[in-house]
Amino acid sequence: MIYKESYIYGITDLTCGNNNVNLAEHVETLQNKKSARRVQGVKAVYSKSDARYWSLNHRLFKWEGSANYSFQLQYKGKRHAFSTGASDKALAAKIAAGIYNDFLKLGVEATLEKHRPKTGSPDRAATIGEWIEAAKKISSVNPATFNCYAASLRLIAGQIAAGNKKKLSNSRFGPKSGGAATYRESINSLSLDILTLADIQKWRIAYEAKGKTPLAKQSRRTSCNSTIRQARSLFAPKVVKFIDDLKLPSPLPFEGVEFFPRQNAKYFSKIDPEELLKKAQTELATQNPAAFLAMFLALGAGLRKGEIDSLMWKQVDFDKALIRVEATDQAELKTSDSRGEVQIDLGMVSILRGYHAKAEGPFVIESKIINSGARTWGRQYRANGAFETLKSWLREQGVEARKPIHELRKELGSLVTREYGIYEASRMLRHSSLATTEAHYTDLKCRPVVNVGGWLIPENVTPITSGYQKTHQKVKRVEA
Numbered sequence: 001m002i003y004k005e006s007y008i009y010g011i012t013d014l015t016c017g018n019n020n021v022n023l024a025e026h027v028e029t030l031q032n033k034k035s036a037r038r039v040q041g042v043k044a045v046y047s048k049s050d051a052r053y054w055s056l057n058h059r060l061f062k063w064e065g066s067a068n069y070s071f072q073l074q075y076k077g078k079r080h081a082f083s084t085g086a087s088d089k090a091l092a093a094k095i096a097a098g099i100y101n102d103f104l105k106l107g108v109e110a111t112l113e114k115h116r117p118k119t120g121s122p123d124r125a126a127t128i129g130e131w132i133e134a135a136k137k138i139s140s141v142n143p144a145t146f147n148c149y150a151a152s153l154r155l156i157a158g159q160i161a162a163g164n165k166k167k168l169s170n171s172r173f174g175p176k177s178g179g180a181a182t183y184r185e186s187i188n189s190l191s192l193d194i195l196t197l198a199d200i201q202k203w204r205i206a207y208e209a210k211g212k213t214p215l216a217k218q219s220r221r222t223s224c225n226s227t228i229r230q231a232r233s234l235f236a237p238k239v240v241k242f243i244d245d246l247k248l249p250s251p252l253p254f255e256g257v258e259f260f261p262r263q264n265a266k267y268f269s270k271i272d273p274e275e276l277l278k279k280a281q282t283e284l285a286t287q288n289p290a291a292f293l294a295m296f297l298a299l300g301a302g303l304r305k306g307e308i309d310s311l312m313w314k315q316v317d318f319d320k321a322l323i324r325v326e327a328t329d330q331a332e333l334k335t336s337d338s339r340g341e342v343q344i345d346l347g348m349v350s351i352l353r354g355y356h357a358k359a360e361g362p363f364v365i366e367s368k369i370i371n372s373g374a375r376t377w378g379r380q381y382r383a384n385g386a387f388e389t390l391k392s393w394l395r396e397q398g399v400e401a402r403k404p405i406h407e408l409r410k411e412l413g414s415l416v417t418r419e420y421g422i423y424e425a426s427r428m429l430r431h432s433s434l435a436t437t438e439a440h441y442t443d444l445k446c447r448p449v450v451n452v453g454g455w456l457i458p459e460n461v462t463p464i465t466s467g468y469q470k471t472h473q474k475v476k477r478v479e480a
Helices: 036-040 051-055 089-106 107-116 128-136 143-163 179-187 197-211 213-233 273-283 291-300 305-309 345-357 384-396 402-418 424-428 434-440
Strands: 001-009 021-029 070-075 078-082 321-324 339-345
Touching: 001 078, 021 197, 051 089, 070 089, 078 107, 089 107, 089 143, 128 213, 143 179, 143 197, 143 213, 197 213, 273 291, 273 402, 291 305, 291 345, 291 384, 291 402, 339 424, 384 424, 402 424, 424 434
Parallel strands: none
Antiparallel strands: 001 021, 070 078, 321 339
16 A cells, blocks of 8 residues: 555644544555545534534624624633624634633633623612613513513612602603603613612502502502512522623512402403303304404313414314314424424314315414414514404403403403313313412312301291381291
């Protein structure tokens, strides 16, 4: 065999650790003109101290609104983000390699001090706006949910500031003149120090006191608990551990906060579902088929509004008489526990088959709007027109609930609980836990009744003597 030339290839410091790959020698022959790396299918692997490592894949990235490249390092389960201060990727890669070398030589604290100095004064707690912006960059929740968290935090902070006589912008309203933005900025500039435990407690009491009736107070207690939980989410451990360049007050905002006792959320049926569905078939099925189908799916399968909106015909299994609730290319689920199969009765299968035969598209509820899902604020529904029609119709039928369409799902939950028990209701409604179902439904398959009224037969009734003329009517015997 004739040898032409030899090459030596060295590969060091794999990205999965600090292991060194032994030097591999390859002798190229006249019979094989390919290099060793091409023959063996081995890709070049560089050490993190090599700028070429940071140039690969997506190791360098740009935060939203920033022109410069950044990167992240992880140490003992905690991630640290650094800005290279360079918009040129090659230069940024060299800077990243240099910071990594300092990370190895100087340690974590010294590297952070050298390359990522604290913003502002180290003795100053972050402002509301600074914390919201930092949390937004590392939050994994969808934008609509995050904005609810931020709005709750601003609401509490703004009302606490007003109660403490702090001067805020008076131009809260007037979007054309930028009044809303000015008011928000005035709250953003407030320090997190304003969220003391004592001030949050005062805010809670004042918030509840704005309810003028017992029912209004009960509603405000529920809203208050919800608002605090959303604002507190911005200071959860899974958020705080990724933000170490801003100072937080001690104790943390909302740490040790009190909540109002959980309000009784038991569902009490106030409608006749059979009569309501028959009336809907008469009045809605021909005039607005989409609205009727929405009601049919809510009451017959217990689907949520978003699940109805994104339901596709391929999710309806006519042969097995069930509906598969699952994530699709068009929609995501409320939670992972929402995924499941919902059994439906054969009568419902027959009616759905009829609508399927006339369907012009892939969705059960047809609409001219294609896209749906979470937006920056709230949610966009494809079938919003059908939902609004159904909502108005239910109001006309005397359904007074705040969410009349969701009330249909609750009604089905009540019917299943009464007929089959709380466990089957929990499975059908796809709740995350049995406790959620128990909080809304009472597992009584029959209502115990003692025939007290039957005791009052006419011969046992004694006339009441008084100074006033009484008219006594015979009391009919009440049969149990």
